[in-house]
Amino acid sequence: MTTITQVIPHPRGTGRARQLWCSLPTELARRFRPHADPLARRILEEVQRAVPEYAKPLEGEFGKVIVLAIEQAVLSCIDSIEDLPSTQDDWASLFVEVGRRVHHDGGSVNSLQAAYRAGGRAAWRYIAELGQAHRFPAAVLCIGAEAIFAYVDEISAYSVEGYTLAQAMATGTLERRRRRLLELLLATPPSSPSTLATMAEAARWPMPEQVAVIALEPWTGPHPPSLHFADDVLVDLDSAEPCLLTPHPDRDLLGLEGRLPGRRAAVGP
Structure with a gap:
């Protein structure tokens, strides 16, 4: 059995995690590669054990993305030890997509970050056990631990970015749908009930039995409130022609007092 005796300090990558992986002896990649699949399974098991939101069976597109992300994370780290051509753009896109998919499926960003932390802990425990079995030097294990958690920080940041982008896009889409619904409700001739019902559902606006329109005097100042x-x-x-459409005109008229000084408002059916 070959003994790992030293750390080669010549960072060749770009990100902090890749620099740390690259500073390890390249022969470690040969030792780690047969463990890629078992390590990925260990990470997935720990994520599902530690984070209730991921305890359910990972099915459909969401499940595929999560499993692929874990497998890609493991292989990316091993490839970095050998300084293989970087696939950073590819895996960055993958982890951004993880964040988008989590948002699309109604998951929380806190659980997403907890899943990354759980995965990092599982990876470190696996590597520590492997290192002890093969008598890796303490310096190698220390750098390995630092590399794992630096990598977790990097890919977690990509996923949070994807989640935030998806959240912003969803908010913008919802606002556009609600604006379009308002246009349809005020249109002449009126839209069909089925069209209004469909648009109301898309805009997440429960259709009330009756509404009132509050017409507002246009704002003429430099900075609208x-x-x-x-x-x-x-x-x-x-x-x-600014306006509000509300099922509770008394409530909303009262709320406007003091916020629009000097502007008039009128309530219609």
Whole structure:
């Protein structure tokens, strides 16, 4: 059995994690590669054990993305030890997609980050056991631990970025749908009930039995005030004829007092 005796300090990568992996003896990659699949399974098991949101069977596209991300993470680290051509752009896109997929499936960003931390701990325990069995020097294990958690930080940041982007896009889409719904509700001739029901569902706006329109005097100052309303209010403050459509006009008129000094408002059916 060949003994690992030294750490080769010549960082050849770009990110901190890759630099750390590259500073390890390249023969470690040969030792680690047969363990890629068992390590990926260990990580997945720990994530599902430690994070309740991931305890369910990983099925469909979401499950495929999670499993692929774990497998890719393990292989990327091993490849970095041998300084193989970097696939950073590919795996960066993959982990951004993980964040997007988690948001799409209604998952939380806190659970996503907890899953990364759990995976990092599982990877370190596996590598520590392997290192003890093969009598790796303590310096090698220390750098391995630092590399694992630096890598977890990097890929977690990519996924949080993807989650945040998906969240922003969903918010923008919802706002556009609600604006379009308001246009349809005020259109002449009126839209069909089925069209309105479909748009209301897409805009996440429970259709009330009756509504009222609050017409507002257009804002003429340089900086329009920032106004916030209840979720059941459809709002258009940017057009030439700003208005609110609300099932509770008394509530919302009262809320406007003091926030629009000098501007008039009128309530219609």
